[in-house]
Amino acid sequence: MRNLKKIQKGVFLITLLLFSQQIIAQSTDALNSFTPYSIFGLGDVLRPGTAFNKGMGGIGVGVRDKSVINYLNPASIAERDTLSFMLDFGLEQKNFYMSDSKTRSAYNAFNMHHLILTLPIYKRSALIVGITPYSSVGYKFEQTETNPVIIAEMGDIKYQKYGTGGINKFFLGGSMKLSKNLSFGAEGIYYFGTIDRYSNILFTSSAASYRSIKTGMDYVVGSISGKLGLQYSLKLPKDKSLTLGATYLLSSSMRGDLTRYAFAVNSAGTTDTVTFNTSDRTEIEIPSEIALGASLRKSDKWMIGADFVRQDWRNASFTATPGVNFAPSLSNTFKFGFEFTPNRYDVRYYFRRVTYKGGAYYEKSYMSLGGHQVNSAGLTLGASFPIFRWYNSVGVAVDMGQRGSIKNNMVRERYLMFVVNISLFDPTWFRKYKYD
Secondary structure, three states, X not given: OHHHHHHHHHHHHHHHHHHHHHHHHHHOOOOOOOOHHHHOOOOEEOOOOOHHHHOOOOOOOOOOOOOOOOOOOHHHHHOOOOOOEEEEEEEEEEEEEEEOOOOEEEEEEEEEEEEEEEEEOOOOEEEEEEEEEEEEEEEEEEEEOOOHHHHHHHOOEEEEEEEEEEEEEEEEEEXXXXXXXXXXXXXXXXXXXXXXXXXXXXXXXXXXXOOEEEEEEEEEEEEEEEEEEEEEEEEEOOOEEEEEEEEEEOOEEEEEEEEEEEEEEOOOOOEEEEEEEEEEEEEEEEOOEEEEEXXXXXXXXXXXXXXXXXXXXXXXXXXXXXXXXXXXXXXXXXXXXXXXXXXXXXXOOHHHOOEEEEEEEEEEEEEEEOOEEEEEEEEEEEEEEEOXXXXXXXXXXXXXXXXXXXXXXXXXXXXXEEEEEEEEEEOOOOOOOOOO
16 A cells, blocks of 8 residues: 555656646747737736635735645745645636727637645745746737838838747745744745747848848846745634735846847848847846735635735836837736635535635736836636545636726737636645554
């Protein structure tokens, strides 16, 4: 029996390693996202969290729950069973609907989202390791020349501007309880990824007197950062508890290579290099971030909470986007959420054991276009469906929101996102067997 358990756990770990490789490959896929706002800065900075967090508006800084992994605050990892192994991996599906004053478009994307595991270290301490996406770049604009004078002289011309890639976040951290009510956590972070931006002028007619121009910037980035977290939980009458939390993310300048190039291509396919320059300055920064959170919980029955996140991008340096008045801004995010479980221990009715979630958020993003900050707001719904025994579950979250506006020459982006994750909980992982 003991050997069988070892074999099962070995197969399980191999599966996790293969799954993590798929996440890394998928996160750099050209179709990992699509939003015109990812043309700026380091792309679309994604709202963090698993289905547990996202179903409640994204809260988690002031949340403690021993049944799930809450990686938004490294201090929360110490709240766990001292012998348990926990793992969480998820998938995400995005649906975008864009419109401006003239056109409308839609796009769908499906990706693996995260892989996170935690395990105890010693008594009141625990370890966490995981990989999640941090930002994504996905956009494509095409326009055909319509001026008859230019067409008559140069033939058919197509203008292209598109970008792919993104930045991932790998983290390794630890947490421990300093006292019965106070816990502290810290994690090391490694940002890595590639971002490719292209801008082309294509002469598509048979005339050979003009050559197409292909220009671009390729980023290969990697940077080290860190995050600190605190949580304080206070027991209240009637089986209630109040938890306060705070996190601080250290600033980071992206190291790596930035390659700028331009090629001229004739109709026969012959390519001439106009310019090719590689620099070790990526001109990308991630500023420090402070987050505060609080939650009120009644045992295994219900919980309500709120988070506030502030990140000042105003002094961050980015490569300029020609023809667009883009400036990084002060980012503030407000999140609210709740969860409710009718009866976690009901043996007759399954849906009474299901945990139902809801929430809302409002975000002032780091992007400012023409002096107008790009804001977003949304509502979230979610549920956690228990499977097998203990705290194993399947989590589902839906995020419905809007970013930007059709005013001020901007794009209104409405989206519908789905996150599905599986949480595995094994309380016997580190148990010592007396008999074989």
